[in-house]
C-alpha cells in the first residue's frame with residue numbers, strides 16, 4: 001500500500017484531504033506541526049481536532065514540535081521586517097521553511113515516506129519534456145492558494161500532493177459531511193493565523209515592539225503629524241493616519257533609519273516598475289531574456305500584464321503595462337502564464 005503523510009491543521013480542508021486519500025486506499029499518516037508557543041493558541045485546539053480526525057479514520061497521528069523554527073522563521077521575520085519599514089508576507093515563508101520543508105524531512109527520515117499531502121488549493125503537474133514540476137492555480141479560483149506556494153523548490157513540489165486542487169470548496173464541505181468528519185462544519189480561517197490568534201497584526205506586533213514615536217512628513221519633509229511606531233503602517237495605507245488634509249493622503253514610504261512615515265497623494269504611491277529579490281522559478285527554468293506574464297503583487301490583487309526582466313543574483317525587474325498602486329516591499333510578486341505559476345519573489349523597491 002502506498003504511504004502518504006497528510007499535514008493536519010485540524011481544519012476541514014486538511015481533514016478532507018486525509019479522508020479522500022484514506023478512502024482511495026493509501027496508508028495515511030496524519031502529521032500536525034505544533035507551531036505556536038503559549039497555551040490557548042490556535043494550534044492547541046487544532047491538534048486536538050486533528051487527533052480526533054485520525055481517530056475517526058483509524059490512522060496514525062504524529063505531532064512534531066516545531067515551535068522554535070516558527071518563532072525564528074516567522075515571528076522574528078515579521079517583527080524584524082515591520083520594525084525595518086517593510087511589510088513581510090509570512091505565509092510563503094511558512095509554507096517553505098516551516099511546513100513543507102520540515103514535513104518532508106520528517107516523513108523521509110522518520111516515516112520512510114516520500115509523499116506529503118496538504119489541504120492547499122493548488123495543482124501540480126510534472127512536465128516530462130522540461131522535467132519540472134509545474135504549479136497551477138486551483139480549480140476554485142476563489143480559494144486558489146498558489147500565490148503562497150511560489151517559493152517551493154522542485155524537490156518539495158515533487159513530494160507534494162494537493163487532493164483538493166481540482167475541487168470547489170463546496171465540494172470539500174460536501175465530501176467532509178458525507179464522510180461524517182467531525183470538522184465538516186468548522187468555520188473557515190479568515191486571516192493570517194497570527195492575526196487570528198492576536199486579533200490584529202497591530203496587536204501581534206505590539207507584543208514585541210515598544211512604541212517608538214516619530215514624525216509623519218510629506219515628501220518635502222514638512223511635519224504633518226505624529227506616529228507611534230513605523231511598524232503600524234504599510235505602503236498605500238490611507239486610514240488611521242490622523243491627519244486632516246484637503247486631498248486623501250497615503251503612506252508612500254517608511255524610513256526606518258529616521259523613524260519617519262512619509263505620506264503623499266495617490267500618484268506618489270503608484271509606480272511603473274519594481275525590483276523583486278529572492279526569485280524562485282517554478283514551472284519554467286530562469287529565462288535568459290524578458291518574458292511576458294500576468295503578475296499579482298499581493299494575494300488578492302487582480303493579475304496584471306507585465307514584462308519580467310531577469311537580472312543577476314536571483315532578481316528580476318517587473319515593468320507593468322499599467323503603473324501599479326501600493327507596491328509594498330516585503331510582499332510577494334508572483335507571475336503567471338494563464339493558470340501556470342511561472343515564478344515569484346519578494347518585492348524590494
Ligand SMILES: Nc1ncnc2c1ncn2[C@@H]1O[C@H](COP(=O)(O)OP(=O)(O)OP(=O)(O)O)[C@@H](O)[C@H]1O
Pocket residue numbers: 006007008009010011012013014015031032033034035043099117118119120188189
Ligand atoms: N499546524 C499544521 N500542521 C500540519 N499541517 C498544517 C498545519 N497548518 C496548516 N497545515 C497544512 O497546510 C494547509 C493549508 O494551511 P492553511 O493555514 O492555509 O489552512 P486552511 O486552508 O484553513 O486549511 P485547513 O482547513 O486544513 O486548516 C492545510 O490544509 C494543512 O494541510
